[in-house]
Amino acid sequence: MDKTVTSAAQAVADIRDGARLAVGGFGLCGIPSVLIGAVLESGVADLEAVSNNAGVDDWGLGLLLAAGRLRRMVASYVGENREFARQYLAGELEVELTPQGTLAERMRAGGSGIAAFFTATGVGTQVAEGGLPWKYDGVGTGPENVQVASPAKQTQTFETAEGPKEFVLEHAIVADFALVRAWKGDRHGNLVFRESARNFNPLAAMCGRVTIAEVEELVEPGELDPDQVHTPGVFVQRVVALSPEQAAEKRIEKRTVRAQGESA
Template sequence: MDKVVASAAEAVADIGSGSRIAVGGFGLSGIPSVLLAALLDQGADDLEAFSNNAGVDGAGLGMLLGAGRLRRMVASYVGENKEFARQYLSGELEVELTPQGTLAERMRAGGSGIPAFFTATGVGTQVADGGLPWRYDADGNVVTASPAKQTQVFETAEGPKEFVLEEAIVADFALVRAHRGDRHGNLVFRRAARNFNPLAAMCGRTTIVEVEELVEPGEIDPDHVHLPGVFVHRVVPLTPEQAADKRIEKRTVRPASPTATSTEQEA
């Protein structure tokens, strides 16, 4: 039951080239930065990644992207990463853009044993009808486009409504970050970092978690567990320095009010 491994390098050692990886986080909030750095050093390439976005240039999944390690990306958002956009538009990277809620539910379904589900999101658009550009060539021509998806009309409280079939995501490995975790893999996420992390963890055949604080079994109140250890296979405890190393995407500050007291300005 003790799932703790000695290092991030050991935890990701068996992630092979061509693997499908699910990665938690939203922007730079809650990203498994230590595990991603270890995977970069490990050298696996030709990876297919499932994540809300690809971090930013030089951070998060952006590290793997910049090193040319990603073959395909399934995401909701391309912004904030110029290299992501450049590789996509130049034909170096295949990208399947997916509505954010649909992506989250595809991950959750994969971890719940649900092979597919119907949703109203995307009906009447290229998400359902097909034709979204997945891959361009170097001249900007679409060489791979999304296929049309099955749709079906169901009776709802508002009357008949059309839905589109979406397939679940099951990844070979999942990389996530948690605020607290015990040796059995029970996890607690903190505030905004409880975004795609639980869902990514659920859909991985092998789920690897970096935890900012490792505690002993029983120290986490069962009512406070956000993700049970049944979904977790390896736990990597972070050093205090690693846990505190969190980048901010955009820092916005407000000028101090001319009438503010010195105490208020210092705060």
């Protein structure tokens, strides 16, 4: 039952070229930065990443982007990462933009054994009708330059409290590996996330066939209050305990300050 491994490098050693990774975090909050660094150092390439966004230019998934290791990205947000936008517009990266709530539910469904679900989000738009540019040809960004476009999705009308309503079918996401960061974790893989760092981490942990968690504080089994556990150990296969220095390194995506004494 002891799922701890001695290093991040050991934890990601079996990730191979072409793997699909689900990565927790929101912006730079709660991202598994140590595991991402280990993936970068391992040299694997041609990866598909599923995450809310791609970090920033010099941190998080932005490091894998800059090194040319990502082939495809499934995300809901492109902002704050110039290299992400550049690669997409230059036809170097395939990007499947997905509404944020839909992305979260696709990941949760993948971990729950639900193959697909209907949602009202995206009905009447290209999300449902297809034609969203996933990849450009590298020549331009006009309609004629779309190399890969999103397919049309099945829609169906259901009776609701407000009357008949149209919904669109979305497929679950299951990843080969999931990388997450937790505030506390025990040797059995039970995880607790702190405040807003909870974000996409529990969802990513659910949808990975092999889930690897880096934890800021490793505790012994029985030390975590069961009522406080956000991700049960059944979803987690490997646990990496961070050093105090690694746990303390948390970058701010956008630092906004004001002069001392200045009113808000």
